[in-house]
Amino acid sequence: MNMPQVVITGFGSVNPLGLTAEKMWDGICNGKCGIKTVSAFDASKFKCQLAGEVAEFSIRDYVPKSHRKATKLMSRDIELSVIAAREAVQLAGLVTKDAESGETNIEPLMTAINFGAGLISADLDELAAAVGTSITDGKFDMHKWGAEGMNALTPLWLLKYLPNMLACHIGIIHDMQGPSNTITCGEVSSHIAIIEASQVIQRGQAQLALAGGGEAKVTPVVLMRQILLDRAMFSSNDNPQGACRPFDSKAGGSVFGEAAGVIVLEDADRAKNRHAKIFAVVAGTGQSNSLNPVLHQLEPSGQAIKIAIEKAIKEAKISPADIDLIVPHGTGIPCDDAAEAKGIQDALGEAVKNIAVLPIKSMVSNAGAASGSLDVIAAVCAMRDSVIPAAKNFDSPIAGCKLKINTKKIEKKIRYALCTGYTFGGQTAAVVLKNYNG
């Protein structure tokens, strides 16, 4: 049985380099960096005071009138995702309920959403104002809280923080009623969401899907978590631009940020019938799991990365030499970068010497559950423009890394691109994209 081909017909992103995917790509092509000193809150006592933050916006400018009231129920993760989804839908030439113009060109029941989300942190200012009513002798008083304190929270408080609300708000705005899932696998969430969405289309339960992820990691609790886990860069607070250094010998940790990325996936026949611009084909995907008892680090052997890549390549029916670009997860955490490099090298063998590698987190930061979607968008843009931009903050490789990190912008037709991802906890994924134009 031949499974339908799944193609990419649109994408959108909100990220530290700008409020659109095009601005992100333009920034990457020009070696810009969206990492700065945290402005969202006073992080002056944090060991890592840097983050990739999104420029100011008003969510009300990005939702239809009918959804304005519901913006009150949006955490920042939801806001970012909603904005990225609108851009993706518009770029794909889809007319949905969001357009508020009558005629639409999607079938709601055949349109899926598979979205990656992080562990959303409650707004501490809001929570503290409520908790402030329940303090006795300087301590939290559970009795006061239960009896009355909790009433200071808005009744719908919980709904802001459920991870599936990213997909649900998007579904409501665009009237997408098909299969809907929210993947919560940390930093590999949107890779997996993209994989699952293409499989939902392949099995015929949808013809169209929005896939990707969103996460706003610039909150005290979330950044503190990464700091406590020793995953953040501590020694570069005075040099934000040079702080995140994937695969570089002077790397000292990751810099976290906020972003959302949304890809429009479509059954190739449907896309052709409506004469949509097709950017790329999802040619093969694979997954595995790292087995490291130190759960927040990849196993040094990179075995789970290797297995995922091998599966994706097999499914795409290609050989490693057909790949012209790799966009790795590349966080700037030395042990993880070394393990990822080893996994990629072991999977691709000799061919790896000739494949350009473009890590983008040095520019866009590590936006957790959104990161895979940003990687895929970068790969798609590179394919579209036949350009591989230069990596930023890479001077010399960490020990054991034989990857050809691309240090100079080159123009080159990209036949296949490989995106790899993994997360604390160990889940891994690989996605092979094929250039639609040959």
Place this chain on the structure above:
Amino acid sequence: MSQRVVITGLGIVSPMGDAVETVWQGMMTGKNGFNKTTIFDATTFPSKFCAEVKNYDFGKFVKNTELHKHGNRGTKFVLGATVQACKQAKIDVETDNPKDGIDRTRLGIYLGAGEGSIDTENFFEALIAGYDSETSKMDFAKWTEVASVKFSPQHELEQEPNMPISHIALLAGVRGPTRSCLTACAASTQAVGEAYKIIQRGDADVIIAGGAHSMIHPLGITGFNRLTALSTNNDNWQTASRPFSATRDGFVIGEGGAIVILETLESAKKRGVEILGEIIGFGSTNDAFRVTDMHEEARGAVNAIQAAIKDAKITKEQVQYINAHGTSTSENDSIETRAIKTVFGDYAKKLPVSSVKGMLGHLIGAAGCAELITCVMALRDNTLPPTMNYSEPDPELDLDYVPNKPRKVENLEIVLNESFGFGGQNNVLVVRKFKD
């Protein structure tokens, strides 16, 4: 021809016990898992009771407890459930040298799993240290002084919702596709459905699928109490969960872990393991209506049931029983009844529907898979679990809810498992008694 996907193992850790047979026999005698909340001091909360997992000893199931000791409640529950299910399915765990005939790169995991509890005491201590009551604002420099010292890296990591699958991967040496989803109360039904599709597609031979969750912590209960989703019938807490009954006033929150082993028919036969049932259909939809309420006409639920029936390639009259989401909230039980009537028409009157939440409580992310397990047991014993505490019929709700007593039936073959979640998530599975 796509692979047939069968169930070869079951495991559960729940408010009604930590063995499938115990839970099922409890349901046959109308027992329940409710208690006054002991996990934290809820004596002044609007809801002072819940369904806790009681006297759970995770060392009874897991040998290397050290490796998993930081796991959150949901993680520990689901590890116990996984060990049970793997034992039944003859899958070797906690060994570097498995001899079960399963290629580890073709062994996967798919859970609907919730986040772990915040580190309550330290979290509030830091929050209060940073709170300036004059300005009603947080001083994050002060917050940091406490948080950076008091918060533990392990506790912070183990709150992440993918941690349960990460622990299971270590337990069983899993190298195939592993995913964790969180679609509110529909999560583990979705996980099992998507796992079924991964196997059907040929990407894995065996998947450890199910759910894990505990939201019985101060902020979890606060969230649900503010939504007025929980029963506040504190005087009658033993019977407060009363799905489809006129006097229902909310759900009773539970916690737990539930696992089914899904496997290709070919692999199950080759390995010579007992086949307990077959998944034959899955439907997933979204209401795309409001984040706060279900669609009045139940459109998402209707679409999901229809999608599952279509996927199963059966007629609707072949469905002999529905294991309902039946939360005991006013809204869910009305809308779910409406959905069943819309899909099944006249046949709905002859179609028994029950909710085990009157006994088990609502296990949130783990609910769907726990209920799927009861579907498998119902198929085994040709017996429908009852909707307990059904005291007063709601005039609007006029289906056969299998009230208060289990019911013996003949030749039960095809049943539906329904789960719905906040945000309009709808997931439905079709399960069939195995026939070669």
